[in-house]
Every structure is written in structure tokens, then in C-alpha cells.
Amino acid sequence: MDDIATTLALTETERVDRLRLIRSDNVGPRTFRSLVDHFGSARAALERLPDLARRGGASRSGRICSADEARAELAAGRRLGIDWLAPGEDGYPARLATLDDAPPLLAIRGNRATAMRPMIAIVGSRNASGAGLKFAGQLARELGEAGFVVISGLARGVDQAAHRTSIATGTLAVLAGGHDCIYPPEHEDLLATILHQSGTAISEMPLGHEPRARDFPRRNRLISGASLGVVVVEAAHRSGSLITARMAAEQGREVFAVPGSPLDPRAAGTNDLLKQGATLVTEVADIINAVAPILERPVVPPLRESDSEPFERDPQGHDRGHITSLLGPTPISIDDLVRMSGASPAIVRTILLELELAGKLERHGGGMVSLI
Amino acid sequence: MDDIATTLALTETERVDRLRLIRSDNVGPRTFRSLVDHFGSARAALERLPDLARRGGASRSGRICSADEARAELAAGRRLGIDWLAPGEDGYPARLATLDDAPPLLAIRGNRATAMRPMIAIVGSRNASGAGLKFAGQLARELGEAGFVVISGLARGVDQAAHRTSIATGTLAVLAGGHDCIYPPEHEDLLATILHQSGTAISEMPLGHEPRARDFPRRNRLISGASLGVVVVEAAHRSGSLITARMAAEQGREVFAVPGSPLDPRAAGTNDLLKQGATLVTEVADIINAVAPILERPVVPPLRESDSEPFERDPQGHDRGHITSLLGPTPISIDDLVRMSGASPAIVRTILLELELAGKLERHGGGMVSLI
Numbered sequence: 054m055d056d057i058a059t060t061l062a063l064t065e066t067e068r069v070d071r072l073r074l075i076r077s078d079n080v081g082p083r084t085f086r087s088l089v090d091h092f093g094s095a096r097a098a099l100e101r102l103p104d105l106a107r108r109g110g111a112s113r114s115g116r117i118c119s120a121d122e123a124r125a126e127l128a129a130g131r132r133l134g135i136d137w138l139a140p141g142e143d144g145y146p147a148r149l150a151t152l153d154d155a156p157p158l159l160a161i162r163g164n165r166a167t168a169m170r171p172m173i174a175i176v177g178s179r180n181a182s183g184a185g186l187k188f189a190g191q192l193a194r195e196l197g198e199a200g201f202v203v204i205s206g207l208a209r210g211v212d213q214a215a216h217r218t219s220i221a222t223g224t225l226a227v228l229a230g231g232h233d234c235i236y237p238p239e240h241e242d243l244l245a246t247i248l249h250q251s252g253t254a255i256s257e258m259p260l261g262h263e264p265r266a267r268d269f270p271r272r273n274r275l276i277s278g279a280s281l282g283v284v285v286v287e288a289a290h291r292s293g294s295l296i297t298a299r300m301a302a303e304q305g306r307e308v309f310a311v312p313g314s315p316l317d318p319r320a321a322g323t324n325d326l327l328k329q330g331a332t333l334v335t336e337v338a339d340i341i342n343a344v345a346p347i348l349e350r351p352v353v354p355p356l357r358e359s360d361s362e363p364f365e366r367d368p369q370g371h372d373r374g375h376i377t378s379l380l381g382p383t384p385i386s387i388d389d390l391v392r393m394s395g396a397s398p399a400i401v402r403t404i405l406l407e408l409e410l411a412g413k414l415e416r417h418g419g420g421m422v423s424l425i
Numbered sequence: 426m427d428d429i430a431t432t433l434a435l436t437e438t439e440r441v442d443r444l445r446l447i448r449s450d451n452v453g454p455r456t457f458r459s460l461v462d463h464f465g466s467a468r469a470a471l472e473r474l475p476d477l478a479r480r481g482g483a484s485r486s487g488r489i490c491s492a493d494e495a496r497a498e499l500a501a502g503r504r505l506g507i508d509w510l511a512p513g514e515d516g517y518p519a520r521l522a523t524l525d526d527a528p529p530l531l532a533i534r535g536n537r538a539t540a541m542r543p544m545i546a547i548v549g550s551r552n553a554s555g556a557g558l559k560f561a562g563q564l565a566r567e568l569g570e571a572g573f574v575v576i577s578g579l580a581r582g583v584d585q586a587a588h589r590t591s592i593a594t595g596t597l598a599v600l601a602g603g604h605d606c607i608y609p610p611e612h613e614d615l616l617a618t619i620l621h622q623s624g625t626a627i628s629e630m631p632l633g634h635e636p637r638a639r640d641f642p643r644r645n646r647l648i649s650g651a652s653l654g655v656v657v658v659e660a661a662h663r664s665g666s667l668i669t670a671r672m673a674a675e676q677g678r679e680v681f682a683v684p685g686s687p688l689d690p691r692a693a694g695t696n697d698l699l700k701q702g703a704t705l706v707t708e709v710a711d712i713i714n715a716v717a718p719i720l721e722r723p724v725v726p727p728l729r730e731s732d733s734e735p736f737e738r739d740p741q742g743h744d745r746g747h748i749t750s751l752l753g754p755t756p757i758s759i760d761d762l763v764r765m766s767g768a769s770p771a772i773v774r775t776i777l778l779e780l781e782l783a784g785k786l787e788r789h790g791g792g793m794v795s796l797i
Contacts, residue, residue, distance in 0.1 A: 187688065188686070188687055188688055312684030312692070313685065314684070315684070320686075327699070328711070
């Protein structure tokens with residue numbers, strides 16, 4: 054089964070421009086999308102970046118990635134067998150492409166076809182129990198046999214068990230660092246086996262990027278976003294797997310949890326998920342039955358922002374001052390900003406974009422923003 | 426906290442009559458209630474029993490318990506400290522009294538006040554794991570500290586652990602046999618300790634009745650019926666605890682289940698209950714929060730059947746023949762019988778009562794009946 058058919062194919066110039074824009078200072082996936090929607094192309098956005106940042110009050114111009122740097126990164130990646138794909142291109146996971154903050158270019162290594170099949174994520178504790186590891190492996194094997202790709206984070210414990218038992222049927226590893234900075238390092242062999250057996254690895258990070266603590270939650274949104282649903286096998290309170298589950302819920306993905314004894318701290322997180330409404334899993338049919346109706350619906354790409362909410366080319370200075378004065382370190386919703394400022398949504402969005410490019414604005418989930 | 430205030434008090438003659446009626450052949454709790462609703466009193470029903478059974482086609486008259494037998498049973502029980510109580514009398518659990526098939530006389534031994542307090546049932550495997558026993562004991566202790574009586578079946582395993590840790594705060598044992606036929610026999614000491622420490626035991630069976638396999642499901646309806654909710658701690662597929670949980674759901678009681686590993690067969694039943702919508706329990710607050718709103722509502726006794734659905738004193742012979750011909754060994758609903766026969770509900774109910782007293786009709790849950 055295939056998740057979706059795609060048609061987009063970038064020219065090499067477009068690919069270089071996209072990589073330059075996403076590697077430039079203060080440009081994340083959401084800003085990237087706003088800029089391209091606003092100016093029509095990555096190239097046009099690159100030309101306007103210095104002016105926008107200046108209008109947002111940047112004291113000095115942010116660094117813009119040069120064409121030479123971008124071409125060097127693409128070439129270095131290709132020597133490792135890496136493709137750089139935009140949402141909509143063949144090999145870019147279809148559901149991942151529907152996220153608001155989908156990576157504008159995804160570095161993909163290994164089998165592209167695997168990345169286009171329906172996926173179920175299996176995540177859980179790094180120090181899972183023997184029973185937890187056994188059950189994770191069993192679910193992964195049976196999901197693979199049912200035609201699903203198993204996606205996970207290449208970590209110790211549950212991730213490793215899930216990847217290992219789904220190698221024969223297709224598995225996808227999502228990296229928190231660059232493709233040449235595997236974490237944990239002892240899983241380089243596991244990754245090599247995955248890639249050798251028609252599996253796939255993806256990363257949104259540059260080559261050479263060593264993963265830091267904050268990169269893991271960011272990576273986790275890709276695991277949940279590319280999947281139909283996330284199965285949490287064992288998880289203590291406040292563990293990383295629960296972040297993946299929360300992101301899955303925010304992204305509209307199914308959340309599954311495996312129950313455990315109340316006396317086992319490794320089941321505390323999964324039992325909490327069940328109390329919050331996650332689907333209880335004791336056998337693979339619990340997962341397959343829940344995702345079957347979703348598989349029958351087409352994967353719908355998101356509206357382009359410009360379709361619904363245009364930007365304003367040249368906001369007035371007094372609007373900029375007023376909106377900036379309404380912002381502070383406490384996150385506030387963009388809707389509230391529009392209401393309180395009396396300015397049009399287009400003006401507010403444009404001023405926020407300028408502030409962001411000046412390195413002064415932080416975006417949070419759910420349309421919330423704050424000053425840095 | 427007290428569950429309800431009661432006012433009813435039978436005369437000794439009424440108590441003897443009720444015991445005679447429920448100890449007579451082919452009279453169960455539901456038939457008892459129909460008869461008393463129909464004829465106005467147990468005494469009046471006793472007088473009409475032979476005639477009704479004959480009209481239902483009994484080949485020989487069923488045995489009717491004599492006044493001497495009933496008085497002897499009451500006297501023997503009282504020597505053991507047993508009271509015989511009707512629904513509505515002080516000491517008869519208030520929620521138990523609301524069941525359609527509440528025992529017309531309940532043999533109660535020990536502390537009456539304990540039987541009038543709000544109860545939570547804890548049930549589960551006889552061969553529970555160490556963790557299951559520990560958790561059952563922990564829940565029972567904390568429910569007791571929160572003011573609830575813990576009700577269970579005095580069995581090995583989870584029942585025993587639940588009773589034992591709630592002895593100090595009040596526990597109630599529901600027996601499948603008579604008060605002098607404790608099962609398992611080695612729990613006579615546990616029962617003695619319960620009764621010594623202001624606990625209570627109840628049974629609807631005559632003294633001298635050794636419990637048989639079919640008595641346990643019948644007993645289980647009293648455990649669930651007397652409680653606000655039933656907590657199942659560990660239960661394999663198709664275990665007795667699941668019958669108690671099903672009865673609790675049918676009676677409108679809360680169903681709670683403790684999760685466990687999918688690889689542990691002793692958690693298969695509880696995990697199934699959770700999939701069916703039982704409330705997940707990892708701590709006592711999960712139970713207390715769920716029953717708090719129920720505690721605030723008054724306990725409402727059921728409508729008397731005669732208030733809503735009258736009987737017909739003398740149905741015609743052709744109605745009897747027609748309705749009997751519609752019945753067979755496969756259960757059918759009384760509503761369907763009324764529709765298919767064209768007779769009035771009063772006539773159908775009366776003819777079914779006659780058939781029942783003739784030993785020809787079996788009643789199932791949900792208003793279903795079949796020929797024996």
C-alpha cells in the first residue's frame with residue numbers, strides 16, 4: 054500500500070535556494086513557509102531578508118547562507134547517498150508534508166519508497182523492561198507483516214527493539230542530529246543494517262550537527278508527524294516519549310499506549326496516557342483497527358497561508374510600535390494581538406515575521422508568540 | 426458517611442411469610458417481587474401459589490415452605506447472631522435494595538451500621554500475582570481511610586487481600602452459601618476476625634446450603650449491586666471477576682479495572698474491561714473521584730412493578746395457549762412476546778408468572794425468557 058502519489062520536482066536552483074533560506078539565521082520551518090508564501094519563492098525571500106530584519110529592529114544583519122555553502126552541503130550529503138527533498142517530492146513522507154512546521158528540505162538516506170508507505174511510530178523508554186522490549190518487538194514485527202513501516206528514533210531500548218524486528222518489512226529512523234552524527238554512536242551498526250535492508254533515515258539537521266538536548270523534542274515532532282499514530286510502549290512520568298505522544302495529539306495523529314502495572318514506574322506514563330484517552334493496546338489489531346478508517350481518507354496538504362491570510366507589504370511605523378508594545382516575554386495569541394491592536398491580520402502577521410527575522414520573536418505552539 | 430436512612434420494619438409474622446414464599450419451589454427474587462406486587466402481600470401470594478402453578482400447567486404441586494420450617498430457620502440463624510432483613514429495613518444495604526432481583530430476605534451477620542455505609546467492591550483472581558495482591562490491599566486500605574466499606578467475596582487471592590487490609594475500617598463479605606457453610610473453609614478464621622472487628626457478612630441462602638458452582642455468579646450480583654462500583658484488580662479471560670464486572674455494568678454501577686502488561690495473562694481480563702470503557706485505576710483517587718458525584722445523589726428505590734405494569738387476574742385460556750406456543754428454549758424478550766401475541770402486557774406478565782411457578786419458565790437478564 055502507498056500513502057499518496059506525488060508530482061512535485063524541484064530544479065537544482067530551487068533546491069539550493071530553499072537550503073540557503075532554511076539555513077539562514079532566524080529562519081525556522083514556520084518562518085520559511087511564511088516567507089515563501091509572502092514573496093512567492095525562496096529566491097525572492099532571500100533577497101528581502103536583510104530589509105525585513107532591519108525593519109524588525111535587528112541591530113545587525115543576520116547571517117544569510119550563501120549559494121556556495123548550500124551547494125557544498127548538498128554535494129557532501131550526496132556523497133553519503135543523501136537526497137534533499139521538499140514537501141510534495143517523491144520520497145518525502147506524505148503525512149509529514151502536511152505539518153505547519155514540516156521541514157522545507159528533508160535529508161533522506163536509503164529507500165525512498167519506504168518513506169512513502171503508511172507508518173506507525175513505536176516509542177518508549179530507553180531503559181525498558183524485558184517484557185516491554187519483547188512486546189515492542191512483537192508489535193513492530195506484526196505491524197510490518199500488516200504492511201506498515203515502523204518509524205522510531207534509533208534510541209536505546211524500545212526504539213531499538215522496534216527498528217530491529219521490522220528491518221525485514223521496512224523501518225524508518227528519524228535522527229536528531231545530522232546524518233553523520235548518529236546518536237547513540239553504538240547504533241551506527243543498527244542504522245547501517247536498516248539502510249542495507251531497504252530501510253530509511255531522515256533528518257532536518259545539517260551534516261555535522263551533533264544533537265543537543267533541545268533537538269530531541271524537535272525531532273520527535275517528525276516521528277509523530279510522519280505517522281498515522283504513535284504507540285508508547287513503556288514510559289515513566291515526564292519522559293521524552295510522552296512529548297512525542299503530546300505532539301501526536303496536537304498534530305491530530307492517533308495516540309496508543311500499552312498498559313502496565315500501577316506498581317511499575319515504567320508504566321506510569323503510559324497509564325496516564327490511557328487516562329487521558331489514548332487507545333489501549335494489548336495486540337496489534339488494536340492499532341490496525343484504529344488506523345484503518347484513516348488510511349481510507351486521502352492525505353490532504355495544508356492550505357498555503359497566503360490562500361487564507363495575506364501579508365501586508367509595507368506596514369506603517371505606528372502599527373509596528375503598537376504591536377511591539379503589546380508583546381512581552383509571556384506568550385500571547387496572534388488572534389489576541391489582532392484584537393488588541395486593531396490592526397488587520399495581514400499587518401500583524403507581517404510585523405511578527407519582521408520581528409522574527411530580527412531574532413526578537415519566539416513562536417510557540419497553537420499560534421502563540423512572545424518576545425525573546 | 427451514611428448511604429441512606431431507612432424506616433421499614435417488618436412484623437415477625439410478615440418476616441415468616443416472606444421467608445416461606447422465597448423458600449418455596451420456583452420462587453426466585455424476581456418472581457417473589459411479582460407475586461407480592463400482584464397479590465399485595467407474601468401471605469396472600471402463598472395462598473394463591475398452588476392455583477397459579479396449576480394454571481401454568483404444573484403436573485404436581487410445587488413444595489411450599491411451611492410456617493414451622495420458616496420459624497425454625499429464623500431461630501437457628503438467630504442463635505448464630507443472624508438477622509433476616511427485607512429491603513428497606515435498617516441493615517439492608519441501600520443500593521442492594523434497589524435491584525430488580527434484590528433478595529427478599531437477606532441473612533446478615535455482624536455489624537448492621539457497616540452494611541449501611543457506601544461500599545466499593547474489590548474483586549479479582551484467586552491466584553493473583555504478588556503485585557496484584559499488594560495493590561488490592563493498598564486500594565482497600567486507602568478506600569477504608571476515605572470512609573468506604575470494602576465489599577468482596579471472601580475468596581482466596583484478591584478478595585482475601587482486600588478484606589484483610591480493610592478490617593480496621595469496615596469490610597463486608599458476601600457468601601455464596603449459607604452462613605454456616607463458609608467457602609473456602611480455611612477462611613472461617615478471616616470471617617471471624619471480620620465479624621469481631623465490626624465487619625459484616627451477608628447471604629441470601631438458607632443455613633446449611635453448601636455453595637455450588639452456579640451459586641457464585643448469583644452471589645456476584647450482590648457484591649456489585651450493593652456497591653457504588655466494582656474494582657477488578659487482576660482477572661484472566663473468562664474469569665468470575667468479569668461476571669461481577671458485567672453485572673455491575675448491567676446494574677448501572679461503576680466498573681473500574683487495574684491495567685497490566687499485555688504479556689501477563691492475569692491482566693488479560695482487566696485490559697479487556699478497559700477496552701470496553703472501564704475506568705482505569707492506578708491510585709485510589711481514580712475511584713473516589715469517579716464515585717463522588719454518585720454519592721451526592723439520593724439512592725432511589727425501584728418502582729413497584731404494579732405501579733407501572735398491572736397484572737391480569739384471570740387470563741383467558743386461548744391467550745395462555747398462544748403465548749406458550751410462542752415460547753421455546755431460545756430466550757425471547759417479553760416486549761416481543763407482547764407484540765407477537767397481541768395480548769395486553771398485563772396478560773403476558775401473568776401467564777409468564779404462572780409458567781414460572783409451574784417450573785416451566787426461565788428468566789434471563791434484560792427481560793428475556795425461555796421455556797425450560
